[in-house]
Amino acid sequence: MAPMGIRLSPLGVAVFCLLGLGVLYHLYSGFLAGRFSVFGMGGEPAGGAAGPAAAADGGTVDLREMLAVSVLAAMRGGDEVRRVRESNVLHEKSKGKTREGAEDKMTSGDVLSNRKMFYLLKTAFPSVQINTEEHVDATDQEVILWDRKIPEDILKEITTSKEVPAESVTVWIDPLDATQEYTVTCLFVLLYEDLRKYVTTMVCVAVNGKPVLGVIHKPFSEYTAWAMVDGGSNVKARSSYNEKTPRIVVSRSHAGMVKQVALQTFGNQTTIIAAGGAGYKVLALLDVPDQNQEKADLYIHVTYIKKWDICAGNAILKALGGHMTTLNGEEISYTGSDGIEGGLLASIRMNHQALIRKLPDLEKTGHK
Numbered sequence: 001m002a003p004m005g006i007r008l009s010p011l012g013v014a015v016f017c018l019l020g021l022g023v024l025y026h027l028y029s030g031f032l033a034g035r036f037s038v039f040g041m042g043g044e045p046a047g048g049a050a051g052p053a054a055a056a057d058g059g060t061v062d063l064r065e066m067l068a069v070s071v072l073a074a075m076r077g078g079d080e081v082r083r084v085r086e087s088n089v090l091h092e093k094s095k096g097k098t099r100e101g102a103e104d105k106m107t108s109g110d111v112l113s114n115r116k117m118f119y120l121l122k123t124a125f126p127s128v129q130i131n132t133e134e135h136v137d138a139t140d141q142e143v144i145l146w147d148r149k150i151p152e153d154i155l156k157e158i159t160t161s162k163e164v165p166a167e168s169v170t171v172w173i174d175p176l177d178a179t180q181e182y183t184v185t186c187l188f189v190l191l192y193e194d195l196r197k198y199v200t201t202m203v204c205v206a207v208n209g210k211p212v213l214g215v216i217h218k219p220f221s222e223y224t225a226w227a228m229v230d231g232g233s234n235v236k237a238r239s240s241y242n243e244k245t246p247r248i249v250v251s252r253s254h255a256g257m258v259k260q261v262a263l264q265t266f267g268n269q270t271t272i273i274a275a276g277g278a279g280y281k282v283l284a285l286l287d288v289p290d291q292n293q294e295k296a297d298l299y300i301h302v303t304y305i306k307k308w309d310i311c312a313g314n315a316i317l318k319a320l321g322g323h324m325t326t327l328n329g330e331e332i333s334y335t336g337s338d339g340i341e342g343g344l345l346a347s348i349r350m351n352h353q354a355l356i357r358k359l360p361d362l363e364k365t366g367h368k
Helices: 010-038 053-057 063-087 108-124 152-157 187-192 252-266 278-283 307-319 352-358 360-365
Strands: 060-062 093-097 103-106 129-132 163-165 169-177 200-207 210-218 223-228 247-251 271-275 298-301 323-325 344-347
Touching (some): 063 152, 063 169, 063 223, 108 200, 169 307, 252 271, 307 344, 323 352, 344 352
Parallel strands (some): 247 271
Antiparallel strands (some): 169 200, 298 344
């Protein structure tokens, strides 16, 4: 019997015990959550700065963030390219022969630029596939951090984020385009023409094989062009192009090969511009505020070419309403193999398919 003659109800005791257990549970769970947060096991990572989506769970990446990192990577790589060239200590060596028989050269500029670009992108987006022209040492685990800042010009043009599955993304890096021109040291040649103008560093992001982000950076003039398909850009097309007697930009290594067919197709008034570097050639089609940048109406290439050479330019042209296809009009897929056999034609504000039909012989030339 309870004191003072008060009888306790069994139901009341049960309710009281349950309430007590509830209070203890909430107090204890709150304590554990606080302890775990100190060790970075809940919410944001320890240190307070949340990483990119891909770093958190491997699920998605934000294309606007990828553009910001790609621009920074191209510029960081460009700094290395310029620094090595100005030091005049290139440590030049050959990787073998190209299909045209030219030396496939590599320098310290290529290697150091590749290192900066690859690890900046890989640290920021560890879940995406990155393809690069130069070898990456598997034992080299350098971490190059991104400060998570998106430049104002990108925020102005691209006002919202756009997330895509990380597994759908392939990044293509060219740490030094136009290495042949980069290595020329003959004073007579350099007095005649500054071949450094052809040099670029490039980053491209493809989603399901389609180019969607492109960055082309010119280290020696410090000009950078970027664009996102269905997003925005900091570069634009020119106001007019000559489709009847175009100025055609081609590779310095086989200018004569293209010239013969181009003159037959467009007439004797056609101008052939021989230039180095695929990035430079794409910029020749655009309105670029660089006094050393030549202007062209078409870009034609007739031999095998690597995808890291052309992906960034393809993305920029596509974002601006232009086209880059094989010489038989096929879209280029940026998955699988690292090169294309069918040559290419790039144009903007022209009837691209009509141009393809005008050039039936160039595709055959590309397979010789």
